[in-house]
Amino acid sequence: MTNPDETIRVLRAALAATPDNVDLRLHLADLLRAGERHDEAIVEYRAGLKAAPSHVGLKLGLADAYFRSGKDSHAGVVLESVLAGGDPPPAARVLLARIRLREGDVPGAVAAYREALDADPSCEEKTLSEHLGVRPGAPDDDEEDDGGEDDGAGEVFEGRLRARGPADGDPDEEHAGRRIERPTIDFDAVGGMESVKEEIDIKIIQPLLQPKLFEAYGKPIGGGILMYGPPGCGKTHLARATAGQVDAKFLCVGLSDVLDMWVGKSERNLHALFQRARRSTPFVLFFDEVDALGASRSDFRDHSMRMVINQFLEELDGAKESNDGVLVLAATNAPWHLDSAFRRPGRFDRVLFVPPPDAAARASILRVMLEGKPAGALDLEKVARKTEGFSGADLKGVVDVAIEEKLRAAMKTGRPVPLETADLVKAVKKVRPSTRDWFATARNYVLYSNEGGLYDDVAKYLDL
Numbered sequence: 001m002t003n004p005d006e007t008i009r010v011l012r013a014a015l016a017a018t019p020d021n022v023d024l025r026l027h028l029a030d031l032l033r034a035g036e037r038h039d040e041a042i043v044e045y046r047a048g049l050k051a052a053p054s055h056v057g058l059k060l061g062l063a064d065a066y067f068r069s070g071k072d073s074h075a076g077v078v079l080e081s082v083l084a085g086g087d088p089p090p091a092a093r094v095l096l097a098r099i100r101l102r103e104g105d106v107p108g109a110v111a112a113y114r115e116a117l118d119a120d121p122s123c124e125e126k127t128l129s130e131h132l133g134v135r136p137g138a139p140d141d142d143e144e145d146d147g148g149e150d151d152g153a154g155e156v157f158e159g160r161l162r163a164r165g166p167a168d169g170d171p172d173e174e175h176a177g178r179r180i181e182r183p184t185i186d187f188d189a190v191g192g193m194e195s196v197k198e199e200i201d202i203k204i205i206q207p208l209l210q211p212k213l214f215e216a217y218g219k220p221i222g223g224g225i226l227m228y229g230p231p232g233c234g235k236t237h238l239a240r241a242t243a244g245q246v247d248a249k250f251l252c253v254g255l256s257d258v259l260d261m262w263v264g265k266s267e268r269n270l271h272a273l274f275q276r277a278r279r280s281t282p283f284v285l286f287f288d289e290v291d292a293l294g295a296s297r298s299d300f301r302d303h304s305m306r307m308v309i310n311q312f313l314e315e316l317d318g319a320k321e322s323n324d325g326v327l328v329l330a331a332t333n334a335p336w337h338l339d340s341a342f343r344r345p346g347r348f349d350r351v352l353f354v355p356p357p358d359a360a361a362r363a364s365i366l367r368v369m370l371e372g373k374p375a376g377a378l379d380l381e382k383v384a385r386k387t388e389g390f391s392g393a394d395l396k397g398v399v400d401v402a403i404e405e406k407l408r409a410a411m412k413t414g415r416p417v418p419l420e421t422a423d424l425v426k427a428v429k430k431v432r433p434s435t436r437d438w439f440a441t442a443r444n445y446v447l448y449s450n451e452g453g454l455y456d457d458v459a460k461y462l463d464l
Contacts, residue, residue, distance in 0.1 A: 004035055022052045029061055038069040053451060056082055056089065062448075064095055072099055074444055080336065081449035090120040094128070101131060110134055180251050180276075183244035190234065190241045191368075192361025196352050200225060200242055203350050204327045208246050208282055224316060224328040224347050226290070228335040229354035230435035232393025235331035238354070239286040242329060248282035255292045258308070267311040274315040274326065281325025290330035291337040309339060316347040333438065335454070336445050343454075353457035356391050356435050359384045365392050366424075369399045374406075374416040383424045389433045401427035 011028040015021060029044035045062035052058060059082045066075035076099055082092045093116030100109035110132050116123055121136035129135055187197050203225055207214040227235045236252065243250035253273060260266045277283035287293065293312060314320070316328065330348060332338060342348050357365060362384040370378065387395060402423045409417045439462065446459045 004031060007031060008035075019047075020051045022048050022055060022058070025051070026055075026057055026061065029058070029065075033061060033065050033068070036068070038065045041065045042069070049448070054085075056085065059448070060089065060092055060095070063092075067095060067099060072102060073441060075099055077336070077441070077444035078448045081451075084340075084449070090116040090123045092116075093119070094123055094125060097128060097132070101128070106132070180249055181240070181243070182247075183240040183250050185237075185241050186244040187241050189244075190238055191364035192357045193234065193238060193354065196227070196238065196354055199350055199352055200238075200329075204242065204329075205246055208248075208325070208327075224330070225350040225352060226335070226338070226342070226348035227329065227331045227352050227354045228333070230356060230391055230438035231333050232391035232434060233354050233356055234392050235354050236286070236288060237392075239284065239329045239331065242327070243284040243286075246282055246284075246327075248284050248327065249277075249280050250284045250286065251277070252286045252288055254288060258293060264307075266308045270308065270311050270315060274323070275321075277326045278321060278323065282327065283325065284327045284329060287328070287330040289332060290342075291332040291334045313341055313347065316342070318346075336449065351454060353455075353461070355457075355461050356389055356433075357395075359388075362387050362390060362395060365395050366399065369396060370419070373403070373419065375419040377421075378419065378424070379421045380424075382421060383428065386425060386428050387433075389435050390431075391433065391435050394431055394433050394435070397431045398424060398427045401430050 008028060008031055011024055011031070015024050015028065018024065025044055025048035029041045029048065032038075032041035032044060042062060042065045045058050045065060048058045049055065049062065059078050063075045063078040063082065066072075066078065075095070079092060079096055079099070082088050083096065093112045097109040097113035097116065100106075100112060113128060113132055113134050117134065117136045124136055187201075190197065207219060227238065229235065239252070240250060242248075251273070257273065258266055258269050260269060273285065277285050293308065316323075318324075318326075328348075331354075335351065343351060359381070363380040366380045366383060370380075383398075387398065390398070402419055405423060405427070406417050406419055439458075442455065442458050443462060443464070446455045446462065446464055450456070450459065
């Protein structure tokens with residue numbers, strides 16, 4: 001019987017002579033993974049991917065090694081890049097099912113595993129089949145329900161959603177006047193973000209200010225920009241400032257404004273929002289957490305949600321009705337979950353990274369937050385230097401912690417005690433920047449899923 005350790009030694013020696021031999025690297029990594037030497041296997045898979053970034057076998061092996069070593073988030077990122085490619089191997093769906101099962105997402109695990117078995121029944125894993133109650137060739141309960149059987153109450157079911165709703169009014173009327181604003185702030189109220197403001201200016205603002213010039217070049221007035229980055233870094237604030245910059249109406253659209261339990265109603269809601277904007281141009285529609293509405297269609301087995309995404313794409317295209325004068329901004333903390341179709345020209349064709357504020361912007365943000373509060377001579381530049389990587393929300397946390405400490409002292413004396421620089425510096429030590437977790441996830445996408453260069457700005461920020 002061949003000694004695995006001896007085989008590994010021979011493969012390492014061969015790779016020392018031919019380090020770019022991808023097949024040898026894959027064989028070595030697979031042997032290490034089979035021997036539960038997961039950390040060593042990960043090193044070899046990553047070395048192989050440097051030479052062959054698109055190699056599916058290396059990616060799938062790396063994802064499995066990450067999963068077996070308990071690094072589910074790393075495994076998920078690598079696996080997504082495999083699934084995003086054309087015709088992924090069924091084994092990738094099996095691994096996705098195992099990841100979702102360990103995360104507690106049983107319906108998602110069942111869906112992924114069933115797709116794997118439909119593509120290749122031979123990839124069945126008996127333990128997984130027992131856990132999920134799925135066998136090759138077994139009927140899909142959801143599909144049986146999709147046949148349109150009447151339940152006796154005149155309501156036809158489609159998957160988990162009803163096909164006919166109550167006698168609703170005109171959805172256009174439902175959204176009329178809902179939280180429509182006329183922001184009074186402009187770009188002067190946004191600290192830092194100069195490159196992002198410049199992109200918004202040339203894509204959205206200047207066509208409104210100089211319509212004839214842009215018309216001469218055939219550039220439409222309107223368009224879409226997708227902003228992404230860590231939470232709490234001012235994406236919503238920037239969207240409002242954009243509307244204020246051009247004196248436009250502004251509507252922040254959330255998930256609850258669109259999704260409805262009745263099949264077809266969500267699409268009508270979405271259409272109504274765009275119609276409302278088209279009637280009152282210039283109008284800024286801002287979709288916060290857009291990945292919830294525009295997630296990759298391959299992630300959904302539910303036909304209804306796919307139809308909502310298709311409707312969203314149709315509204316962005318303005319194929320049936322012009323979007324001239326409708327400015328569409330969207331923000332997401334997870335651009336990797338957004339359907340790639342949204343990034344095509346004419347839709348969100350500008351994808352902008354919104355990083356945490358720089359030192360000058362942090363000092364400016366702190367200055368605004370401390371206005372009207374009892375304070376001494378504050379050295380905010382010093383505080384800003386100590387808050388590298390802090391988001392605007394994190395800076396608010398710093399101010400809140402410092403104020404709470406001062407309130408304790410003020411309650412003893414009965415009079416306000418001014419904030420000092422030392423109070424803010426002390427508070428900084430108690431606040432953990434929330435951006436770290438986001439960048440830990442983003443780093444994986446930069447390393448393993450950036451073949452199109454979408455995350456180059458993140459790579460530059462992280463100096464990768």
